[in-house]
Amino acid sequence: MTNKNPKSKDMEKIVAFCKRKGFIFPTCEIYGGLANSYSYGPYGVELKNNIKKLWWREFVQKRSDMIGMDGPILLNSKLWKASGHTKGFNDAMVDCKACKKRYRADHVIKELTGEDMEGDLEGMTKKLQNGLKCPECGESKWTNVKKMSQMFKTEMNGIEGPVYLRPETAGAIFADFKNIMDSIRVKIPFGIAQIGKAFRNEIVARNFIFRIREFEQMEIEYFIDPKIAWEEIFEDWLKKQEDFALKIGAKKENLRRYEHPKEKLSHYSKKTVDIEYNFPFGFGELFGLAHRGDFDLTSHSKASNEKLEYFDTVNNRKFTPHVIEPTVGLDRLILTAICSAYKEEKIETGQRVVMNFPKEISPIKIAIFPLLKNKPKLVKKAREIYDLLKNNYMCEFDDNGNIGKRYRRQDEIGTPYCVTIDFDTLEKDNTVTIRDRNSMEQERVEIKKLGNYFTDKL
Ligand code: ATP
Numbered sequence: 001m002t003n004k005n006p007k008s009k010d011m012e013k014i015v016a017f018c019k020r021k022g023f024i025f026p027t028c029e030i031y032g033g034l035a036n037s038y039s040y041g042p043y044g045v046e047l048k049n050n051i052k053k054l055w056w057r058e059f060v061q062k063r064s065d066m067i068g069m070d071g072p073i074l075l076n077s078k079l080w081k082a083s084g085h086t087k088g089f090n091d092a093m094v095d096c097k098a099c100k101k102r103y104r105a106d107h108v109i110k111e112l113t114g115e116d117m118e119g120d121l122e123g124m125t126k127k128l129q130n131g132l133k134c135p136e137c138g139e140s141k142w143t144n145v146k147k148m149s150q151m152f153k154t155e156m157n158g159i160e161g162p163v164y165l166r167p168e169t170a171g172a173i174f175a176d177f178k179n180i181m182d183s184i185r186v187k188i189p190f191g192i193a194q195i196g197k198a199f200r201n202e203i204v205a206r207n208f209i210f211r212i213r214e215f216e217q218m219e220i221e222y223f224i225d226p227k228i229a230w231e232e233i234f235e236d237w238l239k240k241q242e243d244f245a246l247k248i249g250a251k252k253e254n255l256r257r258y259e260h261p262k263e264k265l266s267h268y269s270k271k272t273v274d275i276e277y278n279f280p281f282g283f284g285e286l287f288g289l290a291h292r293g294d295f296d297l298t299s300h301s302k303a304s305n306e307k308l309e310y311f312d313t314v315n316n317r318k319f320t321p322h323v324i325e326p327t328v329g330l331d332r333l334i335l336t337a338i339c340s341a342y343k344e345e346k347i348e349t350g351q352r353v354v355m356n357f358p359k360e361i362s363p364i365k366i367a368i369f370p371l372l373k374n375k376p377k378l379v380k381k382a383r384e385i386y387d388l389l390k391n392n393y394m395c396e397f398d399d400n401g402n403i404g405k406r407y408r409r410q411d412e413i414g415t416p417y418c419v420t421i422d423f424d425t426l427e428k429d430n431t432v433t434i435r436d437r438n439s440m441e442q443e444r445v446e447i448k449k450l451g452n453y454f455t456d457k458l
Pocket of ligand 1: 168200210211285286287332
């Protein structure tokens with residue numbers, strides 16, 4: 001990731017905005033917080049759930065070649081031994097001896113020189129000790145670069161040795177592959193999808209929710225016949241991932257692909273490509289896509305002594321499928337959606353902040369206002385409409401302040417439609433005013449047509 005921070009002010013603005021509007025804020029602030037951990041507030045959790053639902057709909061519900069599962073966070077430790085995580089899931093750490101600031105060594109070197117030295121511990125130590133200056137204090141007094149495991153450990157009653165909080169969700173898909181094969185009929189190629197929390201003891205958590213220690217992943221293992229050409233399937237997954245980013249509001253020009261050079265690939269991977277998004281702090285990985293061969297199923301098969309194979313009934317043949325793994329961090333998608341949606345606009349009455357979310361992911365879909373708070377008949381009618389619409393949509397009732405202020409509040413959280421109940425509603429024609437977030441235009445719609453109106457619009 002590029003770490004130059006030309007737009008760090010934009011990021012500060014986003015972070016402050018998220019806190020002020022109840023999207024995302026530092027957790028346990030009354031106790032001094034906890035090392036860059038965040039909670040999703042009332043609007044944040046709606047946004048998060050909407051993105052999850054949309055992903056599941058696009059990648060599971062709408063595809064006949066996909067099924068889902070939901071495994072636990074705590075899994076048998078043998079799994080992490082077989083996958084290589086217990087030994088090899090490490091990052092490179094270095095401390096500045098002068099100011100005591102801790103860095104992920106490859107990140108600080110990339111920031112200072114642009115060079116990618118990930119994995120080369122000795123090379124990184126030499127590079128740093130050869131005069132690179134600590135970005136914090138300007139001194140060049142570095143410790144040697146050391147490996148640090150990213151695995152969080154805990155204990156479980158009745159179990160000997162440590163149990164790990166999963167560092168990725170994919171593990172259970174492989175470990176439970178046999179049960180899935182035994183219980184459901186699928187025809188290759190097919191994929192298994194899972195959404196859930198993952199935990200990584202990152203050396204430095206930073207850039208808001210981009211790099212945190214407890215995050216959510218949405219992962220797919222897509223199983224293919226090793227004999228077929230995989231390139232087209234791989235390209236299709238890349239495209240599908242990019243399309244998903246566009247669906248949540250990312251602009252095409254802010255996305256780019258980064259293909260991992262051959263010499264940096266894991267021994268089993270045929271190809272790995274990241275899709276990066278241009279965050280205010282620079283480009284950073286959003287999606288990953290890797291061809292992992294049969295590494296996972298073979299490793300778990302060897303370690304467990306269970307055959308993890310697919311039986312092709314058409315050709316009467318058994319084989320270990322290869323796997324293509326599309327993966328994405330939900331929190332990074334949320335940050336993408338927020339950065340893409342945030343807009344400051346000059347309007348007739350001054351300025352407004354508007355979150356230009358695609359309607360599908362907007363936390364609140366419709367806000368309902370009685371024109372005046374102190375007119376019981378208006379309030380009663382507005383409540384009736386709210387009670388009607390809330391069955392199908394996430395709605396908010398607001399009777400506080402003048403209508404202009406209420407519009408501004410809804411613009412700021414990205415609500416696509418506001419419905420106002422006024423005296424004409426009661427006395428004249430049973431119509432309400434609907435105001436559109438983007439165009440700010442208003443139209444009158446009959447109450448009895450509201451159901452159809454919103455079915456069309458949303
Ligand atoms: P990075 O290089 O940024 O550390 P990675 O290559 O280690 O990421 P993967 O192991 O491929 O990441 O994890 C899959 C996805 O999970 C990533 O594409 C990213 O969106 C997300 N992710 C990984 N680490 C974190 C983290 N610490 N916080 C939030 N999301 C993360």
